[in-house]
Amino acid sequence: MAADRPRRVFLDANVVIRAGKPPGGPLIPRVADLVDAGYIKVVTTDLTKIEIAKNHGANDFEVIGDLTRRRVRDLADEILAVKLPEISPVELQQRLIEKYHAAVEQMFSSLRAETLSIDSVKPSVVFDAYARRTGLFGDDAKKDQFPDAFIFEALKATVTKSDPLTIVSDDKDFAAVIKNAEHITGLRSIADLFAKLGLTIEAAPDVNDFVDDNRDAIVGVVHEELNQWGLQVSDVDDAEIDEADVENVNFLDFRTFRTIGPGKEILVVGRIEMDVKVSYHHPDWDTATYDSEDKVLLPHHTVEGEKNIDVEANFSMTLTVDKHGKPTSVAEFSFDDDDFVWVAIGPNDFDYK
Secondary structure: OOOOOOOEEOOHHHHHHHHHOOOOOOHHHHHHHHHOOOOOOEEEEEEHHHHHHHHHHHHHHHHHHHHHHHHHHHHHHHHHHOOOOOOOOOHHHHHHHHHHHHHHHHHHHHOOOOEEEEHOOHHHHHHHHHHHHHHHHHHOOOOOOOOHHHHHHHHOOOOOOOEEEEEEEEHHHHHHOOOOOOEEEEOOHHHHHHOOOOEEOOOOEEEEHHHHHHHHHHHHHHHHHHHHOOOOEEOOOOOEEEOOOOOOOEEEEEEEOOOOOOOOEEEEEEEEEEEEEEEEEEEEEHHEEEOOOOOOEEOOOEEEEEEEEEEEEEEEEEEEOOOOOOEEEEEEEOOOOOOEEEOOOOOOOOOOO
16 A cells, blocks of 8 residues: 555545435445555544434434424325324434434445444543633634544544544534644545545546536436435525426536546546526515414415526536446436535525525
C-alpha cells in the first residue's frame, strides 16, 4: 500500500446520509471497492450508526407521520376501503429507527467496518472540554456537540503515528478540531477521498460526450429519481406538488473517477441543475376568513397552478463502459442526500434548499 493512502478512514454521519438511504446509492459500493482493493479500512462508531438511522427515520416520519392520526386512517377506510392499523407517533418513530438501524448495520458490514464503542470514552474528558469551551465546544461551534465530542474522542484514542486516521466530514466543527489533532487528517467528501487516492480519470471529455449524446436518457433517469426523492414547497403553507416533470438538465460541475474492480465503471460526482415543470395546489389563503375564536385562517377555495422551476442538487452517477473504457449507459443515479428538495412556487421567488 502506498504511503500516501489513508490506512483508516472514518465516514462522518453527514457524509453517509448524503450518500443516500442504505445501501447508499452509487457511492457506498464504490467505497466497498476501495476496501476490497486494500486501499482503505473503514472505521465507525456505534453512535455514528445510531445518528444515521435516526436521520433517515425522521425523514420518513415526515412523510407518513399523519398515519398516526385517527382522521387520516378514517379517511383511508372511507375513500380507499383500506383499514390502517392504529399506531402512535412514538411507536411509528421507533419502528422506523429499528428498520434503518438494521439497514445501516448491513451497510457497514458490506464495508467490513471496524465499530468503536463510545463507552470507551470517559465522560469526564468530554465534560472537561465542555466546561473549558475547547475542542468541539469552541465559541463558534454548534450547541449540540456532545454526540460528535464522544465520537471524536473514541476515534482519537485509536490513532497513532504508524496508524493514522482520515476523517471524511463536511462539518466545519470537525474540521476545526482536526487541525489540532495529531495523526488525523480531514477530507470533505467521498469524492475527495477518491481524488486523494489518485483515482481521478483523465478522460473527462468522454463523459462530456456521453452526456451530450444521451441527454434524453439522462433526463429520464433524473426525472425518476427526483420523483422518488420528493419535492416540498417552502413558501406557501399546506401546498403540495402533484406532478414534477424534469424537462432538461444541466451539469454545473462534476468530477469523474475510475472505480476499482473488474468492471472499471466510471463514477461521476457533481452538481446538477434541473428544469422542472411542476403542477401544484394549495389553499387560497388570500380569500381565507379569520376564525377569531380558534385564531386560525379558514380557506374556502383551492388554488391550482403550473410553472417551471430550477432545482439544483448534488448527485452521484455510475456509468457502464465498453471494452475501450468509454461510457455506454447510466447504471445508477442518485442525489447525495436523503433530505427533501424544498422549492418555492411564488411568482418571483425561486429559492430552494
